Amino acid sequence: MPAPQKTARRCLLVASAALLSVSLTAPAALAAPAAPGTSPSATPPAQMSTVGGARLGRAGTQVDLANGAPVLPKDITARSWIVADAESGEVLAAHNAHWRLPPASTLKMLFADTVLPKFPKTQTHRVDPADLAGVGPGSSLVGIKENETYTVHDLWLGVFLRSGNDAVHVLAAMNDGVEETVEDMNAHAQELQALDTNVVSPDGYDAKGQVSSAYDLTLIARSGLQKKDFREYCSTVRAAFPGETKKNKKGRTTRGSFEIQNTNRLLSGDYDVSVYQGIAGVKNGYTTNAGNTFTGVAERDGRVLLVTVMNPEKKEHNEAYKETAKLFDWGFAAAGKVRPVGELVPPKSAVGAKGQPGATPSAGQAGGGGSPSEPVAGASVRSGSGGAGTALGVAGGALVLLAAGAFLVNRRWPLPDLVRRRNRP
Secondary structure (H helix, E strand, O other): OOHHHHHHHHHHHHHOOOEEEOOOOOOOOOOOOOOOOOOOOOOOOOOOOOOOOHHHHOOOEEEOEOOOOOOOOOOOOEEEEEEEEOOOOEEEEEEOOOOOEOOHHHHHHHHHHHHHHHOOOOOEEEOOHHHHOOOOOOOOOOOOOOOOEEEHHHHHHHHHHHOOHHHHHHHHHHOOOHHHHHHHHHHHHHHOOOOOOEOOOOOOOOOOOOEEOHHHHHHHHHHHOOOHHHHHHHHEOEEEEEEEEEEOOOOOEEEEEEEEEOOOHHHHOEOOEOOOOOEEEEEEEEEOOOEEEEEEEEEEOOEEEEEEEEEEOOOOOOHHHHHHHHHHHHHHHHOOOEOOOEEOOOOHHHHHHHHOOOOOOOOOOOOOOOOOOOOOOOOOOOOOOOHHHOOOOOOOOOOOOOOOOOOEEEOOOOHHHHOOEOOOO
16 A cells, blocks of 8 residues: 555554545535524525535525426425535425524534544543533433443443533533634534534533534535444434442442434434434534424435424424424435425535546635625536545555544445334344
8 A cells, every 4th residue: 555545554453534435527705603592593694604505594494396206395494404415415495404503403413413423332431520510501411421421332322321520521521622622623513514503512502602504514414424433323213221330238239221212313312303214323412592402314225314403493392303303204205306496515625636627615605794605616406426526545455644633534334233223223
């Protein structure tokens, strides 16, 4: 193996960079975030980011139906949503895709995609009281106890299944603290071209200036799902979680466990929501400011779709899941019968490799300019464009060295790992 490729692999292991998929061929001024405790604007801004395609920067519903395509469900009330093919990256339909809104715990996907590769799942950590400092009042918790020892595997189950802010803070403490973790997450969001996203709190707890978008959450989920451990955690329905160490009547130390169940209702089901056929994750969220948010991935007949729904206006129980299921149904029925209205772009390093022109968005594209951002290179919409719709990929199955982050790319995911684990204890 040539020395540059050996170096790249070594850097990949050290940096724990993600593996993304792609093939050889390829086809703004942003709204000010709402402060915590206030409701976001009832209407999207007139101008939004156009990363992924010009139509994705427009307000309202974007879809291009061909002959025989089913119409979109009429009762979708989410302020923002997107339906995308997880493998090709084509956006089949979207509604206010780049509207910057509070993400709630769906932001934990970015936390996991950033931090998960840094620690082996067998590593253990004894929880110091300081690790749990800063967990917000009313947070969702898995039940981490001070001075108890947990494996990294335990902690990630707490993050994904119970959306435990306590587990997030312990992992952030292992990652040199919340401030460092927030910096890492924002840097990773920029690398993924999730440019609508600004992280303030790694657990998604309401914080002034903390925003993302349906487009970005879908992009982040797609990146995370390249990782085997990420797929395992987000598709686990229930698991045993370590309890508190106690002494029995004979003075012997014992430590039991208790069951935790995934709060993703399309995965675990509820009295008014059925388990969705082919569901395989990803993450749900709720805060007063964000409302209900959800990103899901599902596979049917060899096709994998990603759907993100943010803050349905209809406030019925489990409404975010119900609307997600309807959009999944539409997406599977419409696949191959609609012309894409945009695409999920690759990471900056993938676009920038081999001197691709215009690969790095300008400061205006990153948000904060006086006009809407322009699509990045390779972001024009092309029906049938290969793996993630990017201009870079793998030729002849050979590994290609990419720029910063050392991303290695192929076309398709290992789909068997996406099979949900409904019957596991």
